[in-house]
Amino acid sequence: MLDLNFIREKPDQLKEALIKLNTDAPIDEILALDEERRTLLTEVEALRHQRNVTSEKIGRMEKGEERQALIAEMRQVGERIKALDGPVSDVEELLREAMLQVPNMPHETVPVGKDDSENVVVRTEGELRQFDFEPLPHWDLGPVLGIIDFERGVKLSGTRFYVLKGLGARLQRALIAWMLDLHVNEQGYTEIYPPFVVKRECMVGAAQLPKFEANIYHDVEDDFWFIGTAEVPLTNLHRDEILDADQLPLYYVAYSPCFRREKFSAGKDTRGIKRGHQFDKVEMYKFATTENSYEELEKMVDNAEDVCRRLGIPYRVVQMCTGDLGFAAAKKYDVEMWAPGCGEWLEVSSCSNCEDFQARRANIRYRPETGAKPEFVHTLNGSGLALPRTLIAVMENYQQADGSIVIPEVLRPYMGGIETIS
RNA sequence: GGAGGGAUGGCCGAGUGGACUAUGGCGACGGUCUUGAAAACCGUUGUGGGGGCAACCUCACCGGGGGUUCGAAUCCCUCUCCCUCCGCCA
Numbered sequence: 001m002l003d004l005n006f007i008r009e010k011p012d013q014l015k016e017a018l019i020k021l022n023t024d025a026p027i028d029e030i031l032a033l034d035e036e037r038r039t040l041l042t043e044v045e046a047l048r049h050q051r052n053v054t055s056e057k058i059g060r061m062e063k064g065e066e067r068q069a070l071i072a073e074m075r076q077v078g079e080r081i082k083a084l085d086g087p088v089s090d091v092e093e094l095l096r097e098a099m100l101q102v103p104n105m106p107h108e109t110v111p112v113g114k115d116d117s118e119n120v121v122v123r124t125e126g127e128l129r130q131f132d133f134e135p136l137p138h139w140d141l142g143p144v145l146g147i148i149d150f151e152r153g154v155k156l157s158g159t160r161f162y163v164l165k166g167l168g169a170r171l172q173r174a175l176i177a178w179m180l181d182l183h184v185n186e187q188g189y190t191e192i193y194p195p196f197v198v199k200r201e202c203m204v205g206a207a208q209l210p211k212f213e214a215n216i217y218h219d220v221e222d223d224f225w226f227i228g229t230a231e232v233p234l235t236n237l238h239r240d241e242i243l244d245a246d247q248l249p250l251y252y253v254a255y256s257p258c259f260r261r262e263k264f265s266a267g268k269d270t271r272g273i274k275r276g277h278q279f280d281k282v283e284m285y286k287f288a289t290t291e292n293s294y295e296e297l298e299k300m301v302d303n304a305e306d307v308c309r310r311l312g313i314p315y316r317v318v319q320m321c322t323g324d325l326g327f328a329a330a331k332k333y334d335v336e337m338w339a340p341g342c343g344e345w346l347e348v349s350s351c352s353n354c355e356d357f358q359a360r361r362a363n364i365r366y367r368p369e370t371g372a373k374p375e376f377v378h379t380l381n382g383s384g385l386a387l388p389r390t391l392i393a394v395m396e397n398y399q400q401a402d403g404s405i406v407i408p409e410v411l412r413p414y415m416g417g418i419e420t421i422s
Numbered sequence: 423g424g425a426g427g428g429a430u431g432g433c434c435g436a437g438u439g440g441a442c443u444a445u446g447g448c449g450a451c452g453g454u455c456u457u458g459a460a461a462a463c464c465g466u467u468g469u470g471g472g473g474g475c476a477a478c479c480u481c482a483c484c485g486g487g488g489g490u491u492c493g494a495a496u497c498c499c500u501c502u503c504c505c506u507c508c509g510c511c512a
Contacts, residue, residue: 037472038471038472038473041471041472041473041481042472042473044481045471045472045473045480045481045482046480046481048480048481048482049479049480049481051492051493052480052481052493054492054493055440055491055492055493056440056441056493057492058440058492058493059439059440059441059492059493060440060441067492070492071491071492071493072492073492074492074493075491075492077492078491078492078493242432242469370450370451371450371451371467374469
């Protein structure tokens with residue numbers, strides 16, 4: 001959510017930004033509702049003041065005609081207040097709904113572009129492996145090795161589900177455990193095990209709702225919302241709190257399964273395990289002060305890159321242009337691993353600085369110093385990393401001519417010393 | 423799932439229809455005293471909205487929502503969460 005004062009004072013600046021973002025938002029509606037709200041408030045608050053003052057006087061008066069007259073008068077005032085209360089809450093609700101539709105503003109360093117074709121490759125690291133045979137895609141490698149079972153996944157749950165089996169399941173578990181240990185032991189993150197279903201307000205706080213409702217699984221009976229990323233519970237960990245400045249920055253990391261309906265990518269990436277309705281992810285998250293959140297973003301991207309480097313897999317870092325920024329981010333980098341079998345760069349991480357956009361929605365503040373007024377924190381999120389795609393990259397980069405897969409050095413302690421899958 | 427008890431400010435805790443700004447204590451911050459500190463004493467201490475150049479004025483908030491009343495932390499309805507006991511259970 002943006003600051004209403006900002007929208008009120010600089011609507012043209014916001015409209016310019018919306019053009020760069022290649023999107024739209026009900027700015028004029030917000031301005032009109034804000035105007036109406038303030039007019040109504042002035043009126044109803046004056047009436048309340050009158051009632052407060054007079055009621056207090058009534059309390060101190062002797063019983064009698066004069067007192068009865070005032071009571072009758074205040075009954076009238078009360079009815080006028082009641083008549084205004086409805087419109088006030090209607091306008092406030094409409095204003096809130098409209099405010100939730102407005103995307104975040106891009107940071108000044110974000111390149112302008114219309115869509116993902118204008119994203120900028122910032123750097124490419126690691127040597128692409130030269131194969132003396134034709135590298136296979138994971139959807140061929142997996143079934144042959146008996147570590148991915150597509151048919152039975154579909155039998156159980158339908159399209160976009162698969163089963164990992166034997167050393168395939170073990171390899172994913174090893175990746176998760178190793179990544180968590182890396183973030184916790186060497187990068188300073190605190191491990192969190194969060195709920196995987198949350199209340200509606202958490203989804204609003206993390207900016208998943210109301211805009212992306214069609215993409216979220218929802219249990220109607222208990223009103224539980226299935227998280228599409230651990231970013232959701234991590235954002236809400238400090239919802240409605242005022243943090244001390246000396247606590248910041250806070251670093252959290254959480255493993256979670258992620259559930260996505262994928263309504264917006266029907267028919268895309270249907271082959272393999274690249275895009276499923278359920279996948280695992282290790283997520284990094286930071287609560288930072290307004291001063292250093294951009295330094296923290298660069299550090300977070302490096303934390304994600306570190307996972308790639310240690311796995312020995314070539315990757316590149318891509319900066320999103322304005323047209324591909326998404327709803328909540330002010331600045332965003334993707335980290336993409338090279339997958340030689342399917343022949344594409346796979347997005348394994350997405351690192352964003354949301355500035356105070358989520359913090360306003362979730363009401364997360366900090367006090368810069370004792371006695372100072374609370375300010376909204378800056379929130380950052382980044383995958384560290386998404387599992388199925390990392391699994392793809394490991395399988396395809398470490399495949400051998402005989403169809404076996406060598407386990408990367410760093411994972412072997414997590415695989416009980418196993419060196420190859422064959 | 424059944425029965426009972428609760429939810430008040432950063433924390434503890436009083437408050438069953440009207441008084442000044444919701445007692446009091448703890449904590450925190452400022453001050454006096456002191457070479458310095460502690461103790462003692464004095465003072466300050468929530469969040470959000472509206473108006474105003476400003477000092478300031480004003481509205482709302484006692485778990486959430488609704489109701490009664492001239493007036494609600496207080497009375498009524500409802501929901502959520504927590505605690506105790508019973509039942510069930512990985």
